[in-house]
Amino acid sequence: MRQPTTASSGLLATFLTLIDAHRPAVQQERCFQRLTMLTVGLLCAVSRHTLTQVLVSLGLGDLDWSGAYRLFSAPRIDYAVLVRRFLRETLPHVTPEQPYLVAIDGRQFPHPSWRMPGTSWLHNPTSPPFKRGIRRAQRFSHLAWLTPPTDAGDSRALPLRLIPAFPAKAVRPDAVTEHPDWPPRTEWEAGRDQLRWLRTELDAAERCDQTVLGIGDGAYSTAKLWADLPERVTLLARCPKNRALFALPVPATGRGRPRKYGERAKTPQAWLQERTGWTEIRLPVRGRLVPCTYRVEGPYLVKGAPAQPLMLFVVKGIDRIRNGRRIQRKPTLWLVSAVERDDQWVLPFPANDLLAAAWQRWEIEVTHRELKTDFGAGESQAWSPNGTILSVQWRVWVWSVAVLAGYRVWGMTAGPLRSLGRWWRGQRRWSFGTLWHGYRQELWGLPEFRPRWTATPTTWTEILETHPPWAAALLGSRRT
Numbered sequence: 001m002r003q004p005t006t007a008s009s010g011l012l013a014t015f016l017t018l019i020d021a022h023r024p025a026v027q028q029e030r031c032f033q034r035l036t037m038l039t040v041g042l043l044c045a046v047s048r049h050t051l052t053q054v055l056v057s058l059g060l061g062d063l064d065w066s067g068a069y070r071l072f073s074a075p076r077i078d079y080a081v082l083v084r085r086f087l088r089e090t091l092p093h094v095t096p097e098q099p100y101l102v103a104i105d106g107r108q109f110p111h112p113s114w115r116m117p118g119t120s121w122l123h124n125p126t127s128p129p130f131k132r133g134i135r136r137a138q139r140f141s142h143l144a145w146l147t148p149p150t151d152a153g154d155s156r157a158l159p160l161r162l163i164p165a166f167p168a169k170a171v172r173p174d175a176v177t178e179h180p181d182w183p184p185r186t187e188w189e190a191g192r193d194q195l196r197w198l199r200t201e202l203d204a205a206e207r208c209d210q211t212v213l214g215i216g217d218g219a220y221s222t223a224k225l226w227a228d229l230p231e232r233v234t235l236l237a238r239c240p241k242n243r244a245l246f247a248l249p250v251p252a253t254g255r256g257r258p259r260k261y262g263e264r265a266k267t268p269q270a271w272l273q274e275r276t277g278w279t280e281i282r283l284p285v286r287g288r289l290v291p292c293t294y295r296v297e298g299p300y301l302v303k304g305a306p307a308q309p310l311m312l313f314v315v316k317g318i319d320r321i322r323n324g325r326r327i328q329r330k331p332t333l334w335l336v337s338a339v340e341r342d343d344q345w346v347l348p349f350p351a352n353d354l355l356a357a358a359w360q361r362w363e364i365e366v367t368h369r370e371l372k373t374d375f376g377a378g379e380s381q382a383w384s385p386n387g388t389i390l391s392v393q394w395r396v397w398v399w400s401v402a403v404l405a406g407y408r409v410w411g412m413t414a415g416p417l418r419s420l421g422r423w424w425r426g427q428r429r430w431s432f433g434t435l436w437h438g439y440r441q442e443l444w445g446l447p448e449f450r451p452r453w454t455a456t457p458t459t460w461t462e463i464l465e466t467h468p469p470w471a472a473a474l475l476g477s478r479r480t
Helices: 013-021 029-044 051-057 065-075 079-094 187-204 223-227 270-273 350-361 362-373 385-412 430-442 461-466 470-476
Strands: 100-110 119-125 133-146 155-162 212-216 233-237 281-283 288-302 305-315 320-321 324-330 334-338 339-341 345-346
Touching: 013 029, 013 079, 013 385, 013 430, 029 051, 029 065, 029 385, 029 430, 051 065, 065 385, 079 155, 079 187, 079 385, 100 155, 100 187, 100 350, 119 320, 133 187, 133 385, 155 187, 155 362, 155 385, 187 212, 187 223, 187 233, 212 350, 223 305, 233 350, 270 305, 281 350, 281 362, 288 350, 288 461, 305 345, 305 350, 334 350, 350 362, 362 385
Parallel strands: 100 212, 212 233
Antiparallel strands: 100 133, 119 133, 133 155, 233 334, 281 288, 288 305, 305 334, 320 324, 339 345
């Protein structure tokens, strides 16, 4: 008998070790074993990732599935403990001297139902900008940890916490009156709560001196969020090109109430017309050096947040020819919360580090795509007040644990798995499709999945008998 050889040895063992580290989130051992079983089944499912399909992938489609559904509707899982334990698992990868880098964004999971809890009419982000549309969906706030970038500018976004950000007009179950997960809140309010939670958990983990650096899009550049920003939290957010900015007020000398704002400053877009005062650098981003021309202006204030000075980043666009292709990149504008040093308001971190962190924010968009297309986040058909939220949170948690295990075993390399074929030139770093293939390769090598291994058959008839045709189909489902 020939034993199975897997190039990704250690991946599954690290994954199961991480799951065992989250044991305090489930009180009963029986429920924890069921949770582990469903977690492994979620990695094996290759079609829709509903809970029923996960059970079918495990060969349990003919058995009673009510216990699996009660795991989320009861609920049997303490999500607060679950995300707290996962946060502690990320801390060994970040030194206390480094800023804890996170990205924050809102995410919609479409559901056409008019009765599913949490659904409401929301703006459709896939509609064209010149004619915005709407759709029925559930809205969540996603807080993701960005791994420390390598020298080549590689990073990963691992979801830390997913909380609902349902609007006031979302469908609310009749049984829910004062549920902690059901308060109506806007996207920026949910983002503020995420940053507060992270700051509290880092303090509890004896990381009081570690600064949190959050990166968000324009939805988190509101004056209310700047005014209510938690202490020891730095926020870097996209800025509208016509944002009204004000200089700091001149200290009052006479009678009357002191002014909160100074004179009106230039709009962020107007700085693009300046010819001097620019700095040119090259940032390492995903294995290549990206030219960047920027300037820093400020400090400024925005209406509604007079106590939080801000610094403005103005980054020029790019329009050039490279390898026969025209590269166009629009200008970007960023606001970052300033800090006071030697009686002056300055940048909280070096400009190069902030711009490099802004580039890494794209990793959360890649995470959103993989969660929805390959991992089925939002495909669950849960109708209970707890299940409609926890079933989505559980899928995102499984994805985070699986990616963290891959990060610990493979780092940022290409991974040890073989190529898909002669036509494939390989990859510089492992993709998520490579990661899922690595897990399935190790799972199918276990005795519980494949009781015997034989030598490679010589005839086509023997190949069909010993190696089912679906094995090639599953390999073909892997995305590079």
